[in-house]
Amino acid sequence: MTTRFTASKQLVLFVTLFFACAVSAQQKPNIIIIYADDVGYGDLSCYGMTRIQTPHIDRLAAQGLRFTNAHSTSATCTPSRYGILTGKYPWRQKGTGIAPGDASLIIPMNKGTMPLTLQQAGYQTAAIGKWHLGLGTNGTIDWNGDIKPGPNEVGFTYSFIMPATLDRVPCVYVENHRVVNLDPSDPIAVNYQHKIGNDPTGKENPEMLRIKPDPQQGHNQTIIDSISRIGWMSGGHSARWKDEDIAGTITQKAIQFIGKNKQQPFFLYFATGDIHVPRYPHSMFRGKSGMGLRGDAILQLDYTVGQIVHALDSLHLTNNTMIIFSSDNGPVVNDGYLDGSVEHLGDHHPGGALRGGKYSIFEAGTRVPLIVKWPGEVKAGKTTNALFSQVDLYASLAKLAGYALNNGDGPDSFERLRVLLGKHDEDRAFLIEDARGLSVTKGQWKYIVPNNGAAYDKAVNIELGNLPKPQLYNMQTDIREQYNVAEQHPEIVKELAALLDKVKAD
Ligand code: NG6
Ligand code: CA
Numbered sequence: 001m002t003t004r005f006t007a008s009k010q011l012v013l014f015v016t017l018f019f020a021c022a023v024s025a026q027q028k029p030n031i032i033i034i035y036a037d038d039v040g041y042g043d044l045s046c047y048g049m050t051r052i053q054t055p056h057i058d059r060l061a062a063q064g065l066r067f068t069n070a071h072s073t074s075a076t077c078t079p080s081r082y083g084i085l086t087g088k089y090p091w092r093q094k095g096t097g098i099a100p101g102d103a104s105l106i107i108p109m110n111k112g113t114m115p116l117t118l119q120q121a122g123y124q125t126a127a128i129g130k131w132h133l134g135l136g137t138n139g140t141i142d143w144n145g146d147i148k149p150g151p152n153e154v155g156f157t158y159s160f161i162m163p164a165t166l167d168r169v170p171c172v173y174v175e176n177h178r179v180v181n182l183d184p185s186d187p188i189a190v191n192y193q194h195k196i197g198n199d200p201t202g203k204e205n206p207e208m209l210r211i212k213p214d215p216q217q218g219h220n221q222t223i224i225d226s227i228s229r230i231g232w233m234s235g236g237h238s239a240r241w242k243d244e245d246i247a248g249t250i251t252q253k254a255i256q257f258i259g260k261n262k263q264q265p266f267f268l269y270f271a272t273g274d275i276h277v278p279r280y281p282h283s284m285f286r287g288k289s290g291m292g293l294r295g296d297a298i299l300q301l302d303y304t305v306g307q308i309v310h311a312l313d314s315l316h317l318t319n320n321t322m323i324i325f326s327s328d329n330g331p332v333v334n335d336g337y338l339d340g341s342v343e344h345l346g347d348h349h350p351g352g353a354l355r356g357g358k359y360s361i362f363e364a365g366t367r368v369p370l371i372v373k374w375p376g377e378v379k380a381g382k383t384t385n386a387l388f389s390q391v392d393l394y395a396s397l398a399k400l401a402g403y404a405l406n407n408g409d410g411p412d413s414f415e416r417l418r419v420l421l422g423k424h425d426e427d428r429a430f431l432i433e434d435a436r437g438l439s440v441t442k443g444q445w446k447y448i449v450p451n452n453g454a455a456y457d458k459a460v461n462i463e464l465g466n467l468p469k470p471q472l473y474n475m476q477t478d479i480r481e482q483y484n485v486a487e488q489h490p491e492i493v494k495e496l497a498a499l500l501d502k503v504k505a506d
Contacts, residue, residue, distance in 0.1 A: 029265070089503075
C-alpha cells in the first residue's frame with residue numbers, strides 16, 4: 001500500500017514536472033536570425049525594389065515589423081558579424097577587418113556571446129551558412145583534422161559553415177569540427193601568400209572560367225567549380241562545394257536543425273551566402289530576374305526565406321518563433337567579378353535613396369533592411385523609423401530568453417527588446433558605425449570623423465565617404481548626405497566628437 005502510494009506520488013510529481021518543463025520550454029520563443037550578405041537597403045520589394053519581387057521577404061514584413069533606420073555595426077562582413085554575435089563594437093578589437101580564409105578565430109572564447117548566452121538560457125544553438133570570423137588559433141588551421149576553435153567554441157551547439165566568403169578558399173563546408181566529404185588521401189592545403197598544388201588558376205587558365213574575375217580586383221587564383229577565387233587551395237576535391245547548390249544545402253541543414261529541435265527552444269543563426277560574389281545561383285533562378293546574376297541571387301535568397309517559413313509552418317512552430325531578417329552590410333554591384341550585374345542594373349538603386357554602399361561610411365554602408373516577425377507578439381504590418389543597431393540584438397534577445405548578461409558581456413549592446421518587438425519607437429541614444437573611419441549618429445545628426453581614406457573606390461564604383469575634414473549631415477532633411485553642414489554647426493560637431501571619445505574610453 002505504502003509502496004503504491006509512493007509510486008503514484010512519484011508519477012504525479014513526474015507528470016507535473018514534465019508539463020512544467022514543456023510549458024516553460026514552449027514559453028521561450030525560438031529565434032531565427034536570417035543574415036543575408038551584401039543586401040542593400042533598396043534591394044527588396046518591401047523596401048522599394050521595383051524591378052523584381054521578393055514575395056517571401058515581403059510577407060515577413062507584412063506580418064511583422066519593418067525597420068527603416070536599422071544598421072549593421074560596419075560596412076563589411078567580418079566586423080558586422082563580430083558586432084552582432086558579441087554585442088561589442090568591432091573597432092574596439094584589432095584584427096576585425098575583412099578576414100582572409102585562413103584567419104584565426106577572432107571572437108574571444110572567454111566572453112559571453114549571443115549563442116552562448118542563449119545556450120545558457122536553455123536554447124539549442126546553430127550557426128549555419130557563412131562564418132567569416134576565423135577558425136583555429138595562432139594562424140594555424142588543421143583543415144584535415146579537428147578545426148577548432150570555431151563556432152562550437154563560442155556558443156553554438158551545432159555548426160555547418162562556409163569558413164569565410166564564397167570568393168575565398170577553402171571552398172568547402174565544415175560541419176562541427178570537420179570538413180564535410182573530405183577524402184583523407186587528398187588532404188587540403190590553403191595558402192594566401194603563394195600558389196600551392198597543381199590546380200589551375202584564373203590567372204593561368206582564364207578559358208576554364210564561367211565568370212570572369214575583374215582584373216582590377218584579383219580573384220584570379222585557384223579555380224573551384226569553374227570560378228577563380230581569392231587564395232590558393234590544393235586537395236579536398238571531393239569536399240569542394242558547387243556554387244549553385246550552396247543555398248539549397250544550407251537551407252536543408254537549417255530545416256533539419258529546426259525539425260530536430262522542434263520540441264525545445266532553439267536559436268538559429270542562418271547566414272546565407274546570397275547575395276555575395278561570386279554569384280552563381282541554382283538554375284531555378286539563373287536568368288530569371290532580368291537583372292543578371294545579382295538579381296537572380298536576390299530571387300534565390302527570397303526563395304530560401306520562403307523555405308524556412310514553410311518548414312516552420314509545417315512543424316506548427318510559426319507562432320512561437322521570432323524571425324529576424326537583416327543584412328551584414330550595404331550593397332555592391334561589381335565586387336570582383338564581371339558577372340553582368342553592372343550591365344543589367346538599369347535604374348535600380350541597391351542602396352535606395354541612400355548614398356554610398358558596401359565599404360562606405362555613408363549611410364548605404366550600414367543602413368540595411370531589418371524585419372522582425374513573431375505572430376501574436378509583433379504587430380503585423382508596422383513600420384518603425386526608430387534608430388536601431390544590430391549590436392543591440394544580443395542584450396535584447398538575452399532579455400527575451402529571460403537571461404541577464406554577465407558583467408562585461410556584450411559591453412556595447414543595449415537592451416532594446418521593446419523596440420525590437422515594435423512596442424516602442426524610441427531611437428537608440430546614439431549610433432556608431434565603422435567603415436574605414438567612424439561615424440556617430442544622434443537624433444537627426446550624423447557626424448563622420450575626418451580620415452585620410454580615399455573618397456571613392458573606382459573598382460567597386462562606390463563613394464566611401466572619407467574626407468580629411470569633419471562632415472556633418474542632417475539626416476532628417478538630407479538623408480542622401482549631400483550637404484556637409486559641419487562648418488555651420490561647430491558645436492554639434494564638438495558634441496558628437498566628445499560623445500565618441502567617451503564611448504571609446506568606456
Ligand atoms: C574584399 C574583396 C571582395 C569581398 C570582400 C569581402 C578584393 C579586391 N575584394 O576585399 O571581393 O570578398 O572583401 O566581403 O579582394 S564581405 O562582405 O565578406 O565583407
Ligand atoms: Ca557582406
